[in-house]
Amino acid sequence: MTADPVIELRGVSTRFGRLVVHRDLSLQIEAGQIVALVGGSGSGKTTLLRQMLGLIRPSAGSVELFGVDLNEPDPRVQRDLRRRLGMLFQHGALFSALSVFDNVAFPLRELRYLDEDWIRRLVHLKLAMVGLTMTHAQLMPAELSGGMIKRAALARALALEPELLLLDEPTAGLDPDRSQSFVELVGALQRELGLTVVMVTHDVNTLAALATHVAVLAEQKIVAFGPKAEIAASDHPFVAGFFGADRQKLL
Amino acid sequence: MKALPRLSIEPGRVILAGTWTLAAMLPQLAELQAQLAERSRQADAWDLSAVSRLDSAAAVLLWRAWGGAWPEQLQVSEVHKAVLGRVAALPGDIPAPAAPPPRLPEIVGNLVLKAMANLRGMVALFGQLLLDLGYLLRHPAEVPWKECAANVYKAGAQALPVTALVGFLIGVTLSYLSALQLKTLGADLFIVNILGISIIRELGPVLVAVLVAGRSGSAMTAQIGVMRVTEEIDALSTMGVSRSIRVIFPKIFGLTAAMPLLVLWTSAVALFGGMLAALLQLDLSLVYFVENLPRAVPVANLHIGLGKGLVFGFLIALVACHFGLRVKPNTESLSACTTSAVVTAITTVILADAIFAILTRHIGVPQL
Numbered sequence: 001m002t003a004d005p006v007i008e009l010r011g012v013s014t015r016f017g018r019l020v021v022h023r024d025l026s027l028q029i030e031a032g033q034i035v036a037l038v039g040g041s042g043s044g045k046t047t048l049l050r051q052m053l054g055l056i057r058p059s060a061g062s063v064e065l066f067g068v069d070l071n072e073p074d075p076r077v078q079r080d081l082r083r084r085l086g087m088l089f090q091h092g093a094l095f096s097a098l099s100v101f102d103n104v105a106f107p108l109r110e111l112r113y114l115d116e117d118w119i120r121r122l123v124h125l126k127l128a129m130v131g132l133t134m135t136h137a138q139l140m141p142a143e144l145s146g147g148m149i150k151r152a153a154l155a156r157a158l159a160l161e162p163e164l165l166l167l168d169e170p171t172a173g174l175d176p177d178r179s180q181s182f183v184e185l186v187g188a189l190q191r192e193l194g195l196t197v198v199m200v201t202h203d204v205n206t207l208a209a210l211a212t213h214v215a216v217l218a219e220q221k222i223v224a225f226g227p228k229a230e231i232a233a234s235d236h237p238f239v240a241g242f243f244g245a246d247r248q249k250l251l
Numbered sequence: 252m253k254a255l256p257r258l259s260i261e262p263g264r265v266i267l268a269g270t271w272t273l274a275a276m277l278p279q280l281a282e283l284q285a286q287l288a289e290r291s292r293q294a295d296a297w298d299l300s301a302v303s304r305l306d307s308a309a310a311v312l313l314w315r316a317w318g319g320a321w322p323e324q325l326q327v328s329e330v331h332k333a334v335l336g337r338v339a340a341l342p343g344d345i346p347a348p349a350a351p352p353p354r355l356p357e358i359v360g361n362l363v364l365k366a367m368a369n370l371r372g373m374v375a376l377f378g379q380l381l382l383d384l385g386y387l388l389r390h391p392a393e394v395p396w397k398e399c400a401a402n403v404y405k406a407g408a409q410a411l412p413v414t415a416l417v418g419f420l421i422g423v424t425l426s427y428l429s430a431l432q433l434k435t436l437g438a439d440l441f442i443v444n445i446l447g448i449s450i451i452r453e454l455g456p457v458l459v460a461v462l463v464a465g466r467s468g469s470a471m472t473a474q475i476g477v478m479r480v481t482e483e484i485d486a487l488s489t490m491g492v493s494r495s496i497r498v499i500f501p502k503i504f505g506l507t508a509a510m511p512l513l514v515l516w517t518s519a520v521a522l523f524g525g526m527l528a529a530l531l532q533l534d535l536s537l538v539y540f541v542e543n544l545p546r547a548v549p550v551a552n553l554h555i556g557l558g559k560g561l562v563f564g565f566l567i568a569l570v571a572c573h574f575g576l577r578v579k580p581n582t583e584s585l586s587a588c589t590t591s592a593v594v595t596a597i598t599t600v601i602l603a604d605a606i607f608a609i610l611t612r613h614i615g616v617p618q619l
Binding site: 080083084095096097111113114117118121122124125126128129140141142160161163192193194 | 272273274277280281304306307308311312315330333334337338341579580581582583
């Protein structure tokens, strides 16, 4: 196994024009952790997630995944790096012109090493994992309900067997029942595949059920990071305000 | 470093070790596949206990190497057995999703039906527009003046530079080529007639229509289309705002109002380009050109040109809005509808131009 932390942010600062989003932010996430990134609206959680993916470059500081700097110039190193992570976007970001099957098959086909039979089996496997059936596979994303879009997007994020899974608001817009089963699904997958998961969430129930660690983003940096119980006991004013009465749920 | 997938063989036994994941297997995938296929024929006892990670891609690979059945002797950890078990639970032969190839009558029929649906949609849109117009005449306070003005600015004022540039170059080209011919015949002075009639009556309106269809027509389709994709159109109707009055009407009104002005502007610039080329090529003074233009070109031609502009503008906007409303919520449909909008708009304009030519064949032609 690799000794490097899965994600390492060092001194990251982000500016959009005059607006400072992050100032000298550092965070280190080890393999196997399920980290929930919490913070107020507009505190730059999604921005931070996008920086971990290399979609946005920080104004200063460095982002390393699996010990490789995201600014590494070699495109092949970059590509291999991207294949080790899966991202679930907030609204799914399924390719609207492709069916669910083709959406999940897309990253596998892009590898150009696998034959169609292999791809078909893998797609079926992933769809079965997230609880979608063959009937759903032929539908277009526009024909799916919100929960099914999330499931299909998760199946696509898992297609390449990632070691790191990034989730942006995984349960937003799902009814409590669905979000509970989604949480169970991600938890089960994490145990089976040994994933590292980073998720942005507002939902205390999701957080309580899934996360092992919590990172609190406020005042432009990570004000607290640690195991769930430790954060719940913290007396930082933002933490107290965010969890409020739900603090007991975390324990 | 990551441990590579390893494969070794003892008499009657195949031993797998290391990391069997998609990422780790990729560099030597073909080799592994060949080795597995070969080994699986030789031995029926497999030892997977030294495997540190086994993902479903590797599980599928193994399952296929085993020919879709469990080997007789298998040593494997519980976690990995569960992964293999999921692969085993899949139906053995998964058929490829098959779509029957379309037959010729179906293709033709679909095209005809599509064309009919489009025609019907455009007629319906035209009818809706007339109803809106009637409503707005009775309730003048509800006319969306701001949106109309914005559309005149976007489709008209912002198109001035590009139409001027293209008009000028076409004017120069036409004048230059005609001058070469006229010079050999000694009929230099007829350059005024040729340029005047062709540009004012025909080229100006058609040129602007083609440019505007590509520039504003596509923008209208894309805008309405994205508004449909993002449900903004639905949001409008839930607020009790008529989408046809607030979104469609200003676009059609704006372009219909802006087009004659654009035609006038482009024709003027094109004539100016022609005059400059005539000055350089034939030594025809600008003053002579301007003085003789009214004599050579009856003013009816200008009216026809402006009338064409009005009609073309209306047609382009109508076609663009119609296709915008047909966009389905996916990217493929958006691009297809935008393409159809531009192609249909230009075709419709040329068709209307032909009808104009036939109807006005006795008007504005100078009698020599």
